[in-house]
Amino acid sequence: xxxxxxxxxxxxxxxxxxxxxxxxxxxxxxxxxxxxxxxxxxxxxxxxxxxxxxxxxxxxxxxxxxxxxxxxxxxxxxxxxxxxxxxxxxxxxxxxxxxxxxxxxxxxxxxxxxxxxxxxxxxxxxxxxxxxxxxxxxxxxxxxxxxxxxxxxxxxxxxxxxxxxxxxxxxxxxxxxxxxxxxxxxxxxxxxxxxxxxxxxxxxxxxxxxxxxxxxxxxxxxxxxxxxxxxxxxxxxxxxxxxxxxxxxxxxxxxxxxxxxxxxxxxxxxxxxxxxxxxxxxxxxxxxxxxxxxxxxxxxxxxxxxxxxxxxxxxxxxxxxxxxxxxxxxxxxxxxxxxxxxxxxxxxxxxxxxxxxxxxxxxxxxxxxxxxxxxxxxxxxxxxxxxxxxxxxxxxxxxxxxxxxxxxxxxxxxxxxxxxxxxxxxxxxxxxxxxxxxxxxxxxxxxxxxxxxxxxxxxxx
Numbered sequence: 001x002x003x004x005x006x007x008x009x010x011x012x013x014x015x016x017x018x019x020x021x022x023x024x025x026x027x028x029x030x031x032x033x034x035x036x037x038x039x040x041x042x043x044x045x046x047x048x049x050x051x052x053x054x055x056x057x058x059x060x061x062x063x064x065x066x067x068x069x070x071x072x073x074x075x076x077x078x079x080x081x082x083x084x085x086x087x088x089x090x091x092x093x094x095x096x097x098x099x100x101x102x103x104x105x106x107x108x109x110x111x112x113x114x115x116x117x118x119x120x121x122x123x124x125x126x127x128x129x130x131x132x133x134x135x136x137x138x139x140x141x142x143x144x145x146x147x148x149x150x151x152x153x154x155x156x157x158x159x160x161x162x163x164x165x166x167x168x169x170x171x172x173x174x175x176x177x178x179x180x181x182x183x184x185x186x187x188x189x190x191x192x193x194x195x196x197x198x199x200x201x202x203x204x205x206x207x208x209x210x211x212x213x214x215x216x217x218x219x220x221x222x223x224x225x226x227x228x229x230x231x232x233x234x235x236x237x238x239x240x241x242x243x244x245x246x247x248x249x250x251x252x253x254x255x256x257x258x259x260x261x262x263x264x265x266x267x268x269x270x271x272x273x274x275x276x277x278x279x280x281x282x283x284x285x286x287x288x289x290x291x292x293x294x295x296x297x298x299x300x301x302x303x304x305x306x307x308x309x310x311x312x313x314x315x316x317x318x319x320x321x322x323x324x325x326x327x328x329x330x331x332x333x334x335x336x337x338x339x340x341x342x343x344x345x346x347x348x349x350x351x352x353x354x355x356x357x358x359x360x361x362x363x364x365x366x367x368x369x370x371x372x373x374x375x376x377x378x379x380x381x382x383x384x385x386x387x388x389x390x391x392x393x394x395x396x397x398x399x400x401x402x403x404x405x406x407x408x409x410x411x412x413x414x415x416x417x418x419x420x421x422x423x424x425x426x427x428x429x430x431x432x433x434x435x436x437x438x439x440x441x442x443x444x445x446x447x448x449x450x451x452x453x454x455x456x457x458x459x460x461x
Contacts, residue, residue, distance in 0.1 A: 021200030026154030042239040048249035053259035066291035090320030153192035187222040206255035230269030234279035263287035268299040358393025388437040390429035
């Protein structure tokens, strides 16, 4: 049967009929998720087309998924971080929304404070369970959009909620309808979608929501695909339900969900969180959801800073976006929330663009582009740095002088003072030292061994 698909603008011939499968027993996909072994990745070698939407963006869940993984933020912390998100976005619309819990007085005060700032971006949205009393809170607060927990795997429907698929679908569609009637955009969170029966429940549920949209005058009903346990994989040819390309493509092809209504929400349990979020963009999902520094339940969500840099690589720099605020966000977490960022964390860790190797230092002295992936000082306000050890060599000493003192281009590795500093460092490690040379120690060594250069240059340390 040929049917015109407006999302693809072609006639599609497909024998698949959208129909709810309502089994008496849960399908836990034991051949894929044996539980007593690592999950398995099945392949069917079916390839779906890469189809990136015209407009892609980022949404934030730092004050929902992120906050439930941290000691409670104060209202001031939330307002401060929200302001930083706004500065990062710079009215570009890249960081389009930020979702909040709505339950406690503190949550509600925080929402009131950030909404009173009057920012266009990020827009404040909520998150609720599929209950009327939760929806009443959203209406009372005055939010225009809310996420709704709509779990889709049989692990949740049968084992957690003690429902059948049909009963769960009826409950989800009903709360979505009531949300629309309240003048609020529902965003249905398809929890645990990477362990769900895609054709037997996910597509039928999405199709019912699209029918509800049509009955409501084509009102927007968003669908967030939640990879709750980080089981999604970005590789081509992977079988459902773990295929990120397949999930995005299938939601559009079989249920007719527009790209602008689809959002990806991942977790990093198997180290694929950013790759999956970018893959979702590439295959037709407009929104990828993340958190500042990737802080979220268990292993965390896509790091917001990683999504920003991924966007820049795919689309270039949007007008207004200030990527240097990424560094301000990291420093805020360290200073005011006492959060320890791993030194090797990309973009925000202390070691991100730091070298300890002499061969790298030598290359950086000749041309920074040799060992720096982009102008990190311009984009992140993070100049190249050096940590001195017994592996740094005399090139490392020269690089430290140039980066920390802002001068020294005329100094050479053959300078006797450089060699004396190098000999002192080498002796430190011969005696068993295991820590890097501190900046204070280096300043003392420079004053002691390069006094002639300091005097000739006419500056003070």
